[in-house]
Amino acid sequence: MRIAVDAFGGDNAPLEIVKGAALASNELGVEITLTGKKEEIEKIISENNLKFSGELLIVDTDDVISMHDEPTTLLKAHSESSMALAFKELTDGRAEAVVSAGSTGAVVVGGTLLVKRIKGIKRPALAGLIPSPDGHYMLMDMGANAECRPEMLCQFGIMASVYLKCVEGIEKPKIGLLNIGVEDTKGTELQKEAFKLLSEAPINFVGNIESREMPKVGSLVREKTNH
Numbered sequence: 439m440r441i442a443v444d445a446f447g448g449d450n451a452p453l454e455i456v457k458g459a460a461l462a463s464n465e466l467g468v469e470i471t472l473t474g475k476k477e478e479i480e481k482i483i484s485e486n487n488l489k490f491s492g493e494l495l496i497v498d499t500d501d502v503i504s505m506h507d508e509p510t511t512l513l514k515a516h517s518e519s520s521m522a523l524a525f526k527e528l529t530d531g532r533a534e535a536v537v538s539a540g541s542t543g544a545v546v547v548g549g550t551l552l553v554k555r556i557k558g559i560k561r562p563a564l565a566g567l568i569p570s571p572d573g574h575y576m577l578m579d580m581g582a583n584a585e586c587r588p589e590m591l592c593q594f595g596i597m598a599s600v601y602l603k604c605v606e607g608i609e610k611p612k613i614g615l616l617n618i619g620v621e622d623t624k625g626t627e628l629q630k631e632a633f634k635l636l637s638e639a640p641i642n643f644v645g646n647i648e649s650r651e652m653p654k655v656g657s658l659v660r661e662k663t664n665h
Contacts, residue, residue, distance in 0.1 A: 439534050442527035445474035446502045446520040447540025453482055455539065460488040471495040471527050474502070474520040497523050502540075509543030513551060521545070525552045546582050556597075561586065563594045565601065570654055576602060588631035591615070592639055599641040614647040621646065 443459045445452040452474055459470045460483075469492035472479050476498035482488070503516040512522050521540050525548040527533040536553075538545050542564070549555075550562050563579035578594040579586070586594075595613045602611035615633055617625045622633060624646060636643045 440469040440471060440532065441535045441537055442471045442473060442497075442524040442533035444521045444524040444536070444538035444540055445472040445479055447538040449539070451539065452479060453486075456482045457486065457488065460490055463490040463492055463494070467491060469493050469495075471497060471524075471533055473497040473499060473523040473527070475500055497527065499523055503544050505541050507541065507544070509541060509547045512544045512547050516544075521548065522552075525549075529553055542581060559593055559597070561590045561593070563597065565598065568652075572654075586628070588628055588635055591628070591632040592635035595636050595643065596639055596641055610642045612644045613641050614644050616649060616652070617646040618648070619646060620648060 441459075441462070443455065445455050445459070448455060456472065456479055459472060462468055463470050470490060472494070473496075476496045479496055499518050499520055501516055501519040501522075503512055503519040503521050507516060512519065512525075516522055521538050521544055524533075524536045524538060528536045529552055536548070546562055546564075555562060561579075562582050564582045566577045566580045567574045568577050576598050578598045583590070595615070599611050599613055602608045613636065615629065615636060617629050617633075619625075622645070623630070625633070629646075633646065
């Protein structure tokens with residue numbers, strides 16, 4: 439598997455990004471493509487004696503999209519930035535995934551307009567695996583969308599269920615809806631309609647979850663299979 443990594447996106451880039459890419463290469467056995475200023479990347483690799491277990495490729499560019507740039511500038515003004523070229527590696531079939539610690543908005547723009555959404559999915563969602571006392575749980579959505587419709591929340595639940603089953607190896611992941619109370623009637627029309635759609639969806643929906651229960655819902659998705 440080859441991963442395209444935006445070497446100049448995020449805090450402490452490119453040093454920490456390149457070091458992290460080397461760590462991933464050696465521990466996970468993935469091949470890495472780094473995008474950004476080639477001369478600087480090569481200097482970091484040399485000065486820190488970094489080794490990559492698989493073939494390392496570097497795509498050279500001087501442009502970087504910053505946290506202060508409008509996310510949509512990724513499409514034109516910053517179409518040759520380190521992040522944009524990382525997405526291009528994926529869309530052109532030279533990589534299977536993209537990693538960037540840069541502008542979240544720009545990453546969402548790249549994923550939505552360059553890579554494209556899964557057919558039928560109305561909105562992208564940021565998924566986070568949150569640690570808890572007895573494991574971890576996935577939180578959807580962590581900031582990609584300021585406003586959503588009920589069908590979008592339902593789709594987030596379906597996508598989370600598929601990920602937890604296929605990647606985390608959980609046979610029947612439990613999906614809950616974050617709300618102001620556990621009763622079916624709680625929430626605004628958004629939560630009520632989303633509750634109805636989730637109940638009818640082909641997932642293991644367990645109902646509403648109150649915010650105060652979030653830190654201890656690690657057991658919500660358990661029941662791992664023995665792969």
